[in-house]
Every structure is written in C-alpha cells, then in structure tokens.
Amino acid sequence: MPSNNKSQTLLIVDDTPDNITVLGALLCPFYHIKIANNGSKALKLAINPPVPDLILLDIMMPEMDGFEVIKRLKADVITKNIPVIFLTALTSADNESQGLRLGAVDYIYKPINPEITLTRIKNHLELKQAREILDDQNKWLTIEIAKAIEHNKIIKKTAIRALANVAESKDNETGNHILRTQNYINELARELAKTEKYKHQLTEEYIELITEAAPLHDIGKVGIPDEILHKPSKLNAEEWVIMKTHAEIGANAIWNAIKDIEDKLAVKFFEIAIDIAGNHHEKWDGSGYPKQLKGEAIPLASRLMAVADVYDALINKRVYKPSFSDDETTKLIIDGSGTHFDPDIIEAFKRIHPKFVEIKNLMHDEKTR
Incomplete structure (x- = not known):
C-alpha cells in the first residue's frame, strides 16, 4: 500500500x-x-x-x-x-x-x-x-565533469605558461611577449577564419589549440647559450647559426615529450605546438629556417605565428635593438607580404591592425615605454 x-x-x-x-x-x-x-x-x-x-x-x-x-x-x-x-x-x-x-x-x-x-x-x-x-x-555528474575539464584546462594552461616562462627567463627582455603574441595569433586566426578559403580549417577548436600552443613558440631558446641570447649587438655568422637551432630544439623537445602519448586531442595540440615551435621562422618565399619551407608547405599555425612574433619583436625594445613605431612596424609587416609572410594573413592583419595596437598597449612592457 x-x-x-x-x-x-x-x-x-x-x-x-x-x-x-x-x-x-x-x-x-x-x-x-x-x-x-x-x-x-x-x-x-x-x-x-x-x-x-x-x-x-x-x-x-x-x-x-x-x-x-x-x-x-x-x-x-x-x-x-x-x-x-x-x-x-x-x-x-x-x-x-x-x-x-x-x-x-x-x-x-x-x-x-x-x-x-x-x-x-x-x-x-x-x-x-x-x-x-x-x-x-x-x-x-555533468556539472562535476565540466568542473574537472575546466580544472584540467587551467592546469594545462599553467603548465604551458610555466614552460614558456622558462624560455622567457633565458631571454629576459621579452616581458609580456608571450601574452601579446598569444592574443595576436588568436585575433589573426579568427579574422582569417571569416574567409572562404580558411573557414573550414580554422574551426573554433583549431583556433583554441593554436592559441594555447602559441606560448611554446620559443621554448627551444632554453638550449641557446646566454651569451648569444643576451648579446647587445648583432650576432656574428657563427652565433647566428647557433641561434637558429632554437626552432629545431623546441620542436624536438616537444616531440620527445609526447611521442608515447595516445590521447588524440593531446597529440593534436602538441603537433600544432611542434609546428609553431619548429616552423615560425620559415618564410613564404622559402628563405626562412630551419627547413626553407615555402608557401603553403609551411603549416598554417606557423604562418600565423610568424606575423604575431615579428610584429611584437619589431614594436618592442630588445637587448639588440630599440622599439620601432607602430607605423614603422606596420609598414615592415605589410611590405613582407609574399616574401616573409603569407599574403592572405597580411590582408587579415591589415583589417584588424587596430586590435594589435590595443593588445600592445594593454600588455606593454613597462621598461620599454
């Protein structure tokens, strides 16, 4: 009853x-x-x-x-x-x-x-x-899983930031370079995703992975001697050869760390990180390093990182150079279309240039102002 x-x-x-x-x-x-x-x-x-x-x-x-x-x-x-x-x-x-x-x-x-x-x-x-x-x-359970996923994301981002900061500590004049380039590449990718050519490749998931992997672009600098990284003048030919090895050092370090990982999403993330670390110094015309890749043979994430990295390097003071003005920096970036940079990405850069200025101003290095 x-x-x-x-x-x-x-x-x-x-x-x-x-x-x-x-x-x-x-x-x-x-x-x-x-x-x-x-x-x-x-x-x-x-x-x-x-x-x-x-x-x-x-x-x-x-x-x-x-x-x-x-x-x-x-x-x-x-x-x-x-x-x-x-x-x-x-x-x-x-x-x-x-x-x-x-x-x-x-x-x-x-x-x-x-x-x-x-x-x-x-x-x-x-x-x-x-x-x-x-x-x-x-x-x-759904709420708890969501919390756990968010917790793991925070741990991953923190770990990535920590690794990137190791490289930054070696090259201590970059300041907020990691944060700025991460925001630059995110804005560039989102703008490029609006185009017919890239809308299918630059999905929300892919953009998020690129953005998360961007801080690892210079992780290979941990393998470069301090006297080369901190040299307050132009590197000589021998020193430049050593400096250029940081791209391969970074890519190899990431590969050795993940070669036994079976999780597909993790592998996809680190593959993008390898592309960015290993190829962000390649140039559209094939004159870059370390592999002299040309055009679209350069991974898309690397081509995006190249613009973000060079823009930030030019507009901010470095131990070996003064800061350039925004006009000077923008002209050099645009003039590099078709030689240093992917022309499609430069067109996207031109459309969102004010956002780059905003990011630079919000995350400036106090000692370079």
Whole structure:
C-alpha cells in the first residue's frame, strides 16, 4: 500500500461524476488529489502548482478525448514528463497501442480494481522518482565533469605558461611577449577564419589549440647559450647559426615529450605546438629556417605565428635593438607580404591592425615605454 503523507499529487481526469467519486475515495487517503471533468480543465490544472506527479486520464470524453489531451501534455515542457495512466472501458488492442504510442505508461480498465489501481499508481510513482533521482545525479555528474575539464584546462594552461616562462627567463627582455603574441595569433586566426578559403580549417577548436600552443613558440631558446641570447649587438655568422637551432630544439623537445602519448586531442595540440615551435621562422618565399619551407608547405599555425612574433619583436625594445613605431612596424609587416609572410594573413592583419595596437598597449612592457 502507498504511504499516506500526501506529498504526491494526482490529477484525475474523467467526465463521469461516479468515476471521480470512486477514484477520489480510493486515492484521497494516500495522495493529494486534483480533479478535472474535461480535457481543457485538465490541461490548465496540469501546469498549475502543484504540478501533478501522475495523471489518471479517461479516454472517452466529449470535445477533447484522452488521446488529444495526452498529445498536448507531451508537447508542453512543464508536463511532458508526467506519467499518464489511461482509464478506459475500451479493451481494444488498437486503443491500447495508440495510447502507448502517444506516451501513456499504463492502462487501468473500468470498472477499476482498487488493489490493482493502487499498486500500479504506486509502481509508476516510484519509477518517476527513480528517474528524477537519476536525472539529478546525471546533472550533478555533468556539472562535476565540466568542473574537472575546466580544472584540467587551467592546469594545462599553467603548465604551458610555466614552460614558456622558462624560455622567457633565458631571454629576459621579452616581458609580456608571450601574452601579446598569444592574443595576436588568436585575433589573426579568427579574422582569417571569416574567409572562404580558411573557414573550414580554422574551426573554433583549431583556433583554441593554436592559441594555447602559441606560448611554446620559443621554448627551444632554453638550449641557446646566454651569451648569444643576451648579446647587445648583432650576432656574428657563427652565433647566428647557433641561434637558429632554437626552432629545431623546441620542436624536438616537444616531440620527445609526447611521442608515447595516445590521447588524440593531446597529440593534436602538441603537433600544432611542434609546428609553431619548429616552423615560425620559415618564410613564404622559402628563405626562412630551419627547413626553407615555402608557401603553403609551411603549416598554417606557423604562418600565423610568424606575423604575431615579428610584429611584437619589431614594436618592442630588445637587448639588440630599440622599439620601432607602430607605423614603422606596420609598414615592415605589410611590405613582407609574399616574401616573409603569407599574403592572405597580411590582408587579415591589415583589417584588424587596430586590435594589435590595443593588445600592445594593454600588455606593454613597462621598461620599454
């Protein structure tokens, strides 16, 4: 027998007063009861608090029969999950099939058997409670998973930033170079993604991976001697050969760290990081290093990084050079289209140049101002 705390609400829908009287007398000791004598009233009562936990619905009613009522109940977000048990004197298999197709959970045939009616109502209410508990658990689990994913993202970003800062500590005049170039490349990628040529390649996921990998572009500088990195004048030929090895050092370091990783998304991220670290000094005309790649043979992430990196290197003071003005820097970048840089990316740069200036001003190096 059901408990009699009346914490659950049943809606009885029947146009016959005698049926309502019988059901009411049977169910009132155990449940809070709402009553409707037609379909229209039933639909109104179903959405008014307290929303019923279960509906007992007569099929044969004038104006709006039970089949039409259940269709409307299932179409409403408030009532779609309320279990509906049909009350009927019809024993046709076709009627039962139709009701079940429309979403009814059970049938109770008239004249009702009190024990069967109470048992079926109790069982379906328990099933509803179980589903709600499971839904709540799933929602909680979804929230916890989202928290864990966000936590892991923070850990990954922090780890990447820490690795990048190791390289920055070797080349200590770059200041906020990592943050600025990360923002430059994100803006460039988003602008380039608006073009027909790149809209499919530069997905939101790919842009996010490029942005996250950008701080690792100079990780290879950890392998360059301090006397070369900090030399306050132009490098000689021998020193320049050593300096150029930082691209391969960075790419190889990342590859050696991830070569046994099987997680596809992680591998994709680090493949992009390898492209950026290893190829951001390649030039569109093939005169760059370390592989002398040319044109679109240079990975897209590397071509984007090249513009971001050179812009920031020019416009900020370095140990070996003064800062250039924005006009000077912009002219050099644009003049490099088709030789140093991908022409498509330079067109994107020209369209969003004010954003580069904004990023530079927001993340400036105090000692270079």
